[in-house]
Amino acid sequence: MMTIFTCTDSFEGILCGVHDAWMSRLGHENVSLALEDTGNLRMFAEYRRAEESPGKAEKVMEAIRRKAGREACERVYRASLSCEEQKADRIYRFLVCAFRVGPEIVNMLQIPAVYELFRMNRSVENEARSLIEFVRFARTDSGILFGVVGPRCDVIALMAPHFSERLNAENWIIYDEKRRKAVIHRAGGGWLTARLPDDSFRRKLADSGDQQEFESLWKIFHEHTAIPERKNPRCQMTHLPLRFRPYMTEFKGERR
Amino acid sequence: MLIQQEMDLKEKLAILSDAARYDAACTSSGVERKGKPGQLGSTAFAGICHSFAADGRCISLLKILYTNQCVYDCRYCVNRRSNDVPRAAFTPDEICRLTMEFYRRNYIEGLFLSSGVLESPDRTMELMHRTVWKLRYECGFNGYIHVKAIPGADPVLIGQTGLLADRMSVNLELPTAEGLKSLAPSKDRARILGPMRQIQTGIAAMERGIVPRGEPLKGAVYPWRRQFVPAGQSTQMIVGATPENDYQMLTVAEALYRNYDLKRVFYSAFVRVNDDSLLPALPGGPPLLREHRLYQADWLLRFYGFTAGELLSESHPDFNIFLDPKCDWALRHLEMFPVEAQTADYGTLLRVPGIGVRSAKRIVAARRAGRLDFAALKRMGVVLKRAVYFLTCGGRMMYPVPMDQDFIAAQLLGEERRRAWDIGQKDSYRQLSMFDDGFLNPVPTAEDRVSAALGQM
Numbered sequence A: 001m002m003t004i005f006t007c008t009d010s011f012e013g014i015l016c017g018v019h020d021a022w023m024s025r026l027g028h029e030n031v032s033l034a035l036e037d038t039g040n041l042r043m044f045a046e047y048r049r050a051e052e053s054p055g056k057a058e059k060v061m062e063a064i065r066r067k068a069g070r071e072a073c074e075r076v077y078r079a080s081l082s083c084e085e086q087k088a089d090r091i092y093r094f095l096v097c098a099f100r101v102g103p104e105i106v107n108m109l110q111i112p113a114v115y116e117l118f119r120m121n122r123s124v125e126n127e128a129r130s131l132i133e134f135v136r137f138a139r140t141d142s143g144i145l146f147g148v149v150g151p152r153c154d155v156i157a158l159m160a161p162h163f164s165e166r167l168n169a170e171n172w173i174i175y176d177e178k179r180r181k182a183v184i185h186r187a188g189g190g191w192l193t194a195r196l197p198d199d200s201f202r203r204k205l206a207d208s209g210d211q212q213e214f215e216s217l218w219k220i221f222h223e224h225t226a227i228p229e230r231k232n233p234r235c236q237m238t239h240l241p242l243r244f245r246p247y248m249t250e251f252k253g254e255r256r
Numbered sequence B: 001m002l003i004q005q006e007m008d009l010k011e012k013l014a015i016l017s018d019a020a021r022y023d024a025a026c027t028s029s030g031v032e033r034k035g036k037p038g039q040l041g042s043t044a045f046a047g048i049c050h051s052f053a054a055d056g057r058c059i060s061l062l063k064i065l066y067t068n069q070c071v072y073d074c075r076y077c078v079n080r081r082s083n084d085v086p087r088a089a090f091t092p093d094e095i096c097r098l099t100m101e102f103y104r105r106n107y108i109e110g111l112f113l114s115s116g117v118l119e120s121p122d123r124t125m126e127l128m129h130r131t132v133w134k135l136r137y138e139c140g141f142n143g144y145i146h147v148k149a150i151p152g153a154d155p156v157l158i159g160q161t162g163l164l165a166d167r168m169s170v171n172l173e174l175p176t177a178e179g180l181k182s183l184a185p186s187k188d189r190a191r192i193l194g195p196m197r198q199i200q201t202g203i204a205a206m207e208r209g210i211v212p213r214g215e216p217l218k219g220a221v222y223p224w225r226r227q228f229v230p231a232g233q234s235t236q237m238i239v240g241a242t243p244e245n246d247y248q249m250l251t252v253a254e255a256l257y258r259n260y261d262l263k264r265v266f267y268s269a270f271v272r273v274n275d276d277s278l279l280p281a282l283p284g285g286p287p288l289l290r291e292h293r294l295y296q297a298d299w300l301l302r303f304y305g306f307t308a309g310e311l312l313s314e315s316h317p318d319f320n321i322f323l324d325p326k327c328d329w330a331l332r333h334l335e336m337f338p339v340e341a342q343t344a345d346y347g348t349l350l351r352v353p354g355i356g357v358r359s360a361k362r363i364v365a366a367r368r369a370g371r372l373d374f375a376a377l378k379r380m381g382v383v384l385k386r387a388v389y390f391l392t393c394g395g396r397m398m399y400p401v402p403m404d405q406d407f408i409a410a411q412l413l414g415e416e417r418r419r420a421w422d423i424g425q426k427d428s429y430r431q432l433s434m435f436d437d438g439f440l441n442p443v444p445t446a447e448d449r450v451s452a453a454l455g456q457m
Ligand code: SF4
Pocket: B070, B071, B072, B073, B074, B077, B078, B079, B080, B081, B115, B116, B117, B184
C-alpha cells in the first residue's frame, strides 16, 4: 500500500516531508508526498503527517547542498514556490535522482523527474520576472511605496532582492493579496517577509498628494507612445496577459 | 511654427511622446549596475520591459523628445518644419521630475531622450546634456539613460553627454547616401557617421581605462562614476521608405556591427505620416513582414554566426516572404544536413532550423551525461516540426524524410505561409514568436524577447 506523507505548503514543510518519507525506509516506490488540505484523498493509501521542524529541513537542505550542489538547492527552493499541487512529490522524485547522480543532474533534462522540476522552476521564474516588470507602486502620504500583486506562485520573496537594490533609499511594501503576505523594505536597510492577519492595514495607506497626477501622466504616456498604424491588441495580450492588468496603473478603469 | 506657451505638463507629455514614438531604438539593456546608497535606480544587463503599448511593443524607457520643434524638414518625419502640428518643449526640470516619479513607481526603466533640432544642433545637444546632468547629479538618478547624439553637434558636447548616458544612438535612418539625399537633404552620411565614430572611439578608450577628455563640469560633486556610454550604441534604419533591397540593408547592418561596434541595429517599418510625393504609397500599411525578416536575419548575424553574404546575394537580394531566413538558408544547403544531435558541435547545431541558442546549449550539456532521443530534444526546446528534416538522433531520423529540397520546402511552407500571411495582414496578424517556434531563443535582452515575438526583431 502507498504511504502518503503530507506536508504544509512551504519550503520547510516540503523538506520535512522529504525527510520523513526518506527516513521511513518504505522504499521510494511505496511513498509519495502531498500537500496538506488539498482535499484530494486517495483510497488505498495511508496518510502520515510530516512533523515540521527547522532542524529537519536544515538537515535535508544540507544533504542536497553536499550531494547535489548549489544549483539543485536553488531549483528545489524555487519549485517549492510553485502553484502546482504535485510539487512536493515532484521535488521528492527529483531528489531521488539527484542524490544518486550528483550535481550533473541539473543538466539531465532527458530524465522526466528532472524535466518536471526544471519546468516548475521556469514557470516560477517567469512569474517573478513578469511581476518585477509589472508591479506598480503607489506613493502613500507617509512616503511609502506600496505595490499589490496577486501571483499564481509565491514569488514576492524572489522579487525583493531586485527592488531592495533599486529602491534602496525608499520605504516600500509589496503585498501579495492572495496569500496575505508582504515583503517590507526599510529605506537604506534590508527586507523581510511578513504574514498579515487581514488587509485592514490597506485602509490606512492613503495616496500622497501627487499620486493621482502621476497616474494620469503615466496613462497619457502609455497611450501616446503606441503607433496607431501598428495597433496589435493580440500581441499586447500575449506579452501582458489580462491577469496582470487589474493591478496595473495604465489599465485601471479599462473595460475588460 | 505654432508654439504654445503655458502648456501644462500633460499636454506636453502627450505631444512629445507622440513625436518620439517612431523611434524603435529604445531598449534598456547592455549594462548591469547595482543600486547605490542614497540614489534611485539600478540597471539590468538584459534590460527590463515594464509595459506593453497598444501596438504590442515593449515600453521600457520614458521615450520622449525634448522638443518637437525642428529647423529641418526631413520628408519622412512627423516633426519636420513644414508640418503644421502643435509644438512643445519640456524644461530639464520637468523631464527630471517625470523620470524620477515614474521610475519610483516602477513604470519605467529609465529615460530615452531625443529631440528635434531647436535652433542648432549645438543648442539642442546642450539642452539635452543639461537635462541628463541634472538627472544624474541633482536628482541622484542611477537608472538607465539613453540619449540621442544630434548629428552636427560639437563633439565636446557629445562627449560630455556620453559620460552621463548608458547608451547613445545616432540614427542612420536611410541605409544609403542616395536615400538620405532624397528624403533628408539636410542630413548627410558623414554627419551621421562622425558622432558614431566618436562614440565608438570613446567606448574603446573607456575599455582601456581612459576616460575621454572634456571639460569637467562646474559644480560636479555628486559621486557619479564617470563611464562613457557603458551600454554601447545603437542605430535605426527605416525599412521601405527608399528602394534599397534586403541585401543592401543587411550588408549595411553587418558593416555597422563590424566597423562601428554597434550593440544593436533596429529596423523600423516605414509609417507614412506625411503626404509627400517622394514617399512610397504603401497601400498595405507599414512593411511589417519585411521588418520582421530583417530582425530575424539580424539575429542570425549576431548570435548564430551567419554573415550577410550567406543569407542573401546580389542575385538573391530579398528575403523569402514565406520562409524565415534560417530555413531558407538550410534549404539551399541540404548537403550539410542531416546533423547528428549526439555529436554535432555547438555551432553546427545552431544552424539547424528549430534549434535555438538555448536548446543548443541544453543539448550540449545534457548529452555529456547520457544519450538523447527525440522526446528529450523536444523537452529541451527543439521545435521538431522544423528540425526533423535536418536532424538525426542516434543515427536515425525521427521518421524517414527524403533529403529533397522541394519536398522539405513544401512541408515547411505549409506552416510558414500561414505565419507570413498572418503577419502581413494588418489587424489579423497573429502573434509570431521566434522563441516559441525555436527559431531564435537566446535571451540577450528582455526587449529582444518580446520584440522578437512582435516581429520587431
Ligand atoms: S532632424 Fe530629426 S526631428 Fe528634424 S525633421 Fe529631421 S528627422 Fe525630424
